[in-house]
Amino acid sequence: MKVKVKQWNGVASWLWVANDENCGICRMSFNGCCPDCKVPGDDCPLVWGQCSHCFHMHCILKWLNSQQVQQQCPMCRQEWKFKE
Amino acid sequence: MSTNSLVLCRGSPEAWATVSAALVKQCNSHPIGDGFIHLPPPSVRQCVSEELAVLCTSGLGRHLESWLLNRLQTSLATAVAPEFLAGLEQPENELEERDRARVLLDAFHTLLEKLEPFIGGLETLGRWQEEGRGGLSGPGAEALRDRAFTIIRARLLFSPPAALRRRVLEFYSRTFSVHMSREGRGREGGSAEDGGPEDGGGACPGCVGPAGHCWCQEALLQLQELSDILRRLQLLEQVSSEAVTSIMHKLLEQRMEQHCRGEYERSFLVDFDEWLELVFGWLDRVFASTEEEGAAGSPQGWTPQGWTPTLGPGAAVRGSGSMLEQWRRHMHQFFCRVYVNMRIEELFSIIRDFPESKPAIEDLKFCLERTNQKQQLLTSLKSAFESRLLHPGVHTSDILTVYISAIKALRDLDPSMVILQVACQPIRKYLRTREDTVRQIVAGLTGDTDGCIDLANELSRADPVTLEMQDSEDEGGALEDWLPDPTDAVKDKTGSKRRSSDIISLLVSIYGSKEIFIDEYRTVLAHRLLHQLNYNTAREIRNVELLKLRFGESHMHYCEVMLKDVADSRRINANIREEESKAGAGPGEEPPTPPPTPLALSAMIFSSEFWPQLKEEKLELPPAVSQAMEAYTHRYEKLKAMRTLSWKPHLGSVTMDVELEDRVLTDLTVSPIHAAIILHFQDKSSWSLEELSAKLGVSKETVHRKLALWQQQGVLREEAGGQYSVLETGSSRERLERSVLLMDSDEEGDSNTTTQLEQREEKLQLFWAYIQAMLTNLESMTLDRIHSMLRMFVATGPVVTEMDVNELEAFLQRKVREHQLMVSAGVYRLPKAN
Numbered sequence: 049m050k051v052k053v054k055q056w057n058g059v060a061s062w063l064w065v066a067n068d069e070n071c072g073i074c075r076m077s078f079n080g081c082c083p084d085c086k087v088p089g090d091d092c093p094l095v096w097g098q099c100s101h102c103f104h105m106h107c108i109l110k111w112l113n114s115q116q117v118q119q120q121c122p123m124c125r126q127e128w129k130f131k132e
Numbered sequence: 133m134s135t136n137s138l139v140l141c142r143g144s145p146e147a148w149a150t151v152s153a154a155l156v157k158q159c160n161s162h163p164i165g166d167g168f169i170h171l172p173p174p175s176v177r178q179c180v181s182e183e184l185a186v187l188c189t190s191g192l193g194r195h196l197e198s199w200l201l202n203r204l205q206t207s208l209a210t211a212v213a214p215e216f217l218a219g220l221e222q223p224e225n226e227l228e229e230r231d232r233a234r235v236l237l238d239a240f241h242t243l244l245e246k247l248e249p250f251i252g253g254l255e256t257l258g259r260w261q262e263e264g265r266g267g268l269s270g271p272g273a274e275a276l277r278d279r280a281f282t283i284i285r286a287r288l289l290f291s292p293p294a295a296l297r298r299r300v301l302e303f304y305s306r307t308f309s310v311h312m313s314r315e316g317r318g319r320e321g322g323s324a325e326d327g328g329p330e331d332g333g334g335a336c337p338g339c340v341g342p343a344g345h346c347w348c349q350e351a352l353l354q355l356q357e358l359s360d361i362l363r364r365l366q367l368l369e370q371v372s373s374e375a376v377t378s379i380m381h382k383l384l385e386q387r388m389e390q391h392c393r394g395e396y397e398r399s400f401l402v403d404f405d406e407w408l409e410l411v412f413g414w415l416d417r418v419f420a421s422t423e424e425e426g427a428a429g430s431p432q433g434w435t436p437q438g439w440t441p442t443l444g445p446g447a448a449v450r451g452s453g454s455m456l457e458q459w460r461r462h463m464h465q466f467f468c469r470v471y472v473n474m475r476i477e478e479l480f481s482i483i484r485d486f487p488e489s490k491p492a493i494e495d496l497k498f499c500l501e502r503t504n505q506k507q508q509l510l511t512s513l514k515s516a517f518e519s520r521l522l523h524p525g526v527h528t529s530d531i532l533t534v535y536i537s538a539i540k541a542l543r544d545l546d547p548s549m550v551i552l553q554v555a556c557q558p559i560r561k562y563l564r565t566r567e568d569t570v571r572q573i574v575a576g577l578t579g580d581t582d583g584c585i586d587l588a589n590e591l592s593r594a595d596p597v598t599l600e601m602q603d604s605e606d607e608g609g610a611l612e613d614w615l616p617d618p619t620d621a622v623k624d625k626t627g628s629k630r631r632s633s634d635i636i637s638l639l640v641s642i643y644g645s646k647e648i649f650i651d652e653y654r655t656v657l658a659h660r661l662l663h664q665l666n667y668n669t670a671r672e673i674r675n676v677e678l679l680k681l682r683f684g685e686s687h688m689h690y691c692e693v694m695l696k697d698v699a700d701s702r703r704i705n706a707n708i709r710e711e712e713s714k715a716g717a718g719p720g721e722e723p724p725t726p727p728p729t730p731l732a733l734s735a736m737i738f739s740s741e742f743w744p745q746l747k748e749e750k751l752e753l754p755p756a757v758s759q760a761m762e763a764y765t766h767r768y769e770k771l772k773a774m775r776t777l778s779w780k781p782h783l784g785s786v787t788m789d790v791e792l793e794d795r796v797l798t799d800l801t802v803s804p805i806h807a808a809i810i811l812h813f814q815d816k817s818s819w820s821l822e823e824l825s826a827k828l829g830v831s832k833e834t835v836h837r838k839l840a841l842w843q844q845q846g847v848l849r850e851e852a853g854g855q856y857s858v859l860e861t862g863s864s865r866e867r868l869e870r871s872v873l874l875m876d877s878d879e880e881g882d883s884n885t886t887t888q889l890e891q892r893e894e895k896l897q898l899f900w901a902y903i904q905a906m907l908t909n910l911e912s913m914t915l916d917r918i919h920s921m922l923r924m925f926v927a928t929g930p931v932v933t934e935m936d937v938n939e940l941e942a943f944l945q946r947k948v949r950e951h952q953l954m955v956s957a958g959v960y961r962l963p964k965a966n
């Protein structure tokens with residue numbers, strides 16, 4: 049007997065490779081999106097800081113913009129620098 | 133003065149004789165039926181008035197009146213009434229109908245003859261009284277006449293003999309049918325009246341007499357005559373009303389029964405209006421022939437309504453006219469009532485047939501506005517629903533179909549929607565108890581089932597009503613059209629303006645919230661998208677857009693993301709394919725372990741947060757497949773930084789050819805687990821259930837179930853000892869015919885998504901933490917208390933509003949059974965042991 053698979057339609061879910069489930073700022077799931085967004089994934093990406101904490105990009109930007117003096121990671125209070 | 137006293141002494145007996153004779157005899161002499169009261173010649177008149185003066189002066193004048201009435205009464209009692217009755221009682225059995233009619237007429241003739249003198253006398257006396265002749269005073273002609281007729285009526289008709297009633301009824305029925313047949317023919321022939329001599333070939337349709345012996349004309353004349361006599365005696369209404377009423381009622385009901393019952397696709401109002409006009413023509417003959425008389429006759433003619441000299445003849449016309457008018461109203465009213473009664477009985481069938489039965493609904497609406505039978509309609513319709521629709525034998529989709537028809541029909545019937553609201557209450561209540569209601573409605577909305585195409589149409593209707601109604605804007609333009617609620621409206625919190633007639637909003641509101649529907653729709657959508665082989669979502673996009681119009685953007689947001697995932701998946705697939713082909717061409721990179729035949733793998737990649745929860749199942753795929761998936765994941769990770777894929781091995785579909793020694797099964801579409809099984813048989817032609825189960829990481833039961841498909845296809849065979857092996861040569865050719873098979877045919881309805889029930893269960897589970905916390909703090913609580921606390925504190929999502937007390941109670945009861953909770957006297961507490 050020979051089985052020839054012509055087409056295999058698989059199903060998968062995508063997820064962020066992050067060390068946490070939820071965004072520390074908005075408390076929403078990383079795999080979802082920040083409160084201001086409608087669509088997850090490309091439209092609401094995650095960013096990592098050098099402190100290795102990560103957030104929804106929109107969340108951390110909002111946070112950084114609201115900081116007057118020094119821009120710190122909201123989790124560890126180190127200076128926030130985007131990880132390249 | 134002195135002469136007067138002399139006359140008084142000498143002449144009073146003579147004077148009495150003269151006057152009384154003049155009163156009674158005078159009328160004897162005049163011919164019957166001409167309507168005039170002949171005055172005696174002047175000489176006699178002169179003499180009578182002198183004698184009258186004599187009587188008055190002796191104080192006897194006032195006794196004239198009572199004497200005359202007394203004589204009338206005595207003669208009625210002793211002679212006239214018995215004779216009249218005897219005349220009627222003539223041997224009727226031997227007589228023909230025609231002769232019976234004559235007998236009836238004769239009896240009345242005699243009656244009139246006998247009574248005429250008295251009536252004439254009273255007339256004269258009344259006139260004298262009015263003129264005040266000879267100093268006579270009294271109530272006047274009209275009052276006297278009234279008194280006399282009261283006496284006659286009382287004597288004759290206090291308890292009308294059965295014979296009279298029977299004869300009158302027969303007579304009127306006959307003349308009625310004569311009239312109807314004539315008028316009907318006249319109408320058809322174009323000339324309305326007096327169609328001339330009609331003698332067709334057969335029996336006359338009017339009098340049913342043999343040909344050539346038609347007595348229609350005679351019957352009509354008799355009718356005319358009888359009406360005249362009765363009117364003279366002021367007996368017309370008393371004698372004929374009953375007969376006329378019963379004839380007309382009977383015929384109307386008959387006609388209705390024959391023409392309208394079961395016939396909903398035609399309007400009958402005009403029909404019956406025409407028919408009633410014919411009937412009124414007959415009534416006219418019965419009651420209103422006075423019109424000619426009143427108009428042409430002398431002022432002294434008297435009419436049943438009482439003639440008043442000051443108003444002149446016009447009054448008489450008006451009098452009989454108003455009587456006819458009364459009859460007309462009565463018949464219209466009666467028609468409406470009979471019609472409504474019949475349609476109420478049939479309303480369920482009318483609703484079931486709805487768009488076709490629209491004329492019936494419109495007729496009913498017209499009639500219902502004129503009778504006060506809404507309540508009756510509601511009661512009857514409700515019980516019809518309950519006995520014919522709301523029982524376990526009816527499929528949910530059928531109930532929904534009828535409900536939708538009912539909405540359409542009843543909103544036509546009653547624009548205030550009160551009937552709709554009240555009558556359909558039982559349906560809504562019942563639907564709430566059916567588990568598949570939501571599923572059916574959603575299926576209908578998306579056009580999945582054949583039964584409820586209506587719903588899909590309704591959804592795509594232009595100008596949809598959004599389910600979130602804005603109170604303020606609604607009222608803006610319609611202030612002038614505002615009508616108060618009918619008194620029988622159900623007072624509810626939503627108020628009248630919310631009484632919606634929109635089918636979808638009504639259906640959705642069965643459960644009181646749209647979240648359930650949206651969740652269900654999401655489940656259906658997920659199911660569909662996962663089973664689609666291509667990425668074609670045009671129909672789903674349309675549905676989602678339409679639903680968005682109704683449910684609002686925010687509620688359909690998840691569904692939009694789902695659709696976007698499909699589109700994204702297609703792009704990613706194309707992208708990865710391209711990469712693959714490039715990689716294959718490029719010399720540098722090589723797939724880690726190139727499979728013997730490169731597996732064409734495409735993926736549906738979804739955003740887990742936005743899809744309904746999918747069932748988690750374990751399945752170990754054959755290495756070739758899982759390697760392909762790994763490779764795919766690698767490429768995906770390259771494409772989308774910091775993201776990876778988590779495969780759901782049991783989901784999806786596989787298209788494959790199976791080549792056996794003597795046959796090929798082409799283009800089989802199966803689920804991954806089926807594919808995995810058959811792929812394993814490619815390496816080794818015989819497996820035991822245990823081995824397969826271990827290899828696939830799936831329970832033996834499941835494997836066994838899935839193997840059935842291949843057995844069915846004649847590819848595998850179960851052998852002794854639980855071994856399965858490949859059937860290389862087909863035992864029978866016919867198996868080949870069935871090359872196309874349904875995926876998952878062995879487990880119908882086993883959806884990949886978790887069911888509604890399971891999801892609710894999970895939501896309730898969410899509450900458990902709250903309940904535990906509450907009970908820890910407050911020790912013990914009643915059911916209601918728990919419910920209201922949950923409502924207060926957990927009011928974050930839509931979940932609470934959907935949960936009613938009963939559901940919570942069921943949940944708590946289960947916890948009690950599981951020994952996680954204790955209940956005594958309706959108070960819940962946590963078990964002490966913990």
